[in-house]
Amino acid sequence: MTAILILAALPEEADAMFLGAGEYGEGWFRARHLAAYGHDLVIVTCGLGKVNAALAAGVFGADADLLLMSGTCGSLGAAPGAYWIAEALQHDYGATHPGLFRRYRAGDWPMGEAGEAHFAAMADPGLGLPHARIASGDSFVACPDAAADLATLGATLVDMEVGAVAQAAARLGKPWAAIKAVTDEANGDSGGDFQANLIRAARVAGDETERLVGML
Template sequence: MPNLLILAALPEEADALFPNTGTRDAGPIPLRHLTTQNHNLTIATCGLGKVNAALAAGLFGASADLILMTGTCGALGAAPGAYWIAEALQHDYGAVHPGTFRRYRAGDWPMGEAAEAHFTAMPDPGLGLPHARIASGDSFIACPQAAVDLQSLGATLVDMEVGAVAQAAARLGKPWAAIKAVTDEANDASGGDFQANLLRAARSAAVDIERFLLML
């Protein structure tokens, strides 16, 4: 029976997935274990940001057959709803030059000619969700000007974790996937919009993760 690791940054995002099921392990990274749909699941509430996400992926992903992430994100011009994350990059990894910031694929040597900066997810099994490239970084984006800059990278969504999960999965040699649902538009209203839409968006992403597991 396959072992799957599912990461969520926030408790609300983790608890939205197969709610009120499984056994819990308390600890620095809270875990919930359950068996469903012919899979052994470990759901880890990793915490916010790239370091927390990569730490959890490294600690628990080595024994997993697949690393997943569920949860929420901001929109960079994308419509509301849930998205299959086809590509992820880290928008704050690169090199600072006079008057410019040159982005590289996270973990690559940040010198010379920059190649594609993104990581590619496993193939979509046919969920019917729109595909997106997500830009991840250790900042909550609540600025239209910053959002426009991230759009120049081909990103239509923004968060603080998926790019790091993708990098960790690549280092471990594991396939990865993520489904995220929009809470806000990465503008000056994003703080309030995120809080208002967190539970709805978390459940939206979780429903599609549950559908995804049925297709594996």
């Protein structure tokens, strides 16, 4: 039986998966334990940001065979809907030079020639979702200029956690995957759009995450 850790930043995102199933355990994090499709699952609400996501991945990931993340994101030009996250990077990791911020793969030495900055997810088992690269950082992007800068990294989505989960999975030697659904367009309306679309988008991502677990 495969042990799968599913992380979600917000309670609304965690609650959108396997509605009403499982029991909550004790500890630092809100964690729900259940069995589904022949797998042992732990669904953890990690909280916002890279530190929370990485901490939860470290606490629960050592006993997991696979780390997943489900939830919502901003769009950097991507159409509305759910996406298979094929690649993740941390857009706020790197080196600051005069007039230039050079990005590196998170955890790598941020000097010298910068190589590829992203972490690659496990192979898509055939969900049929569009693939995307997501840029993660410890800021909520609500600015078209900032969004345009992130798009130059080849990213079409932005969030605050997946890149950290990918880095933690790499350190743990575990495969990882993520499914994210769009709430907003990373612009001046993003605060209101995120709140208005959170429940709907979380459910879209949650449905696809359930479908993924059933395929594994």
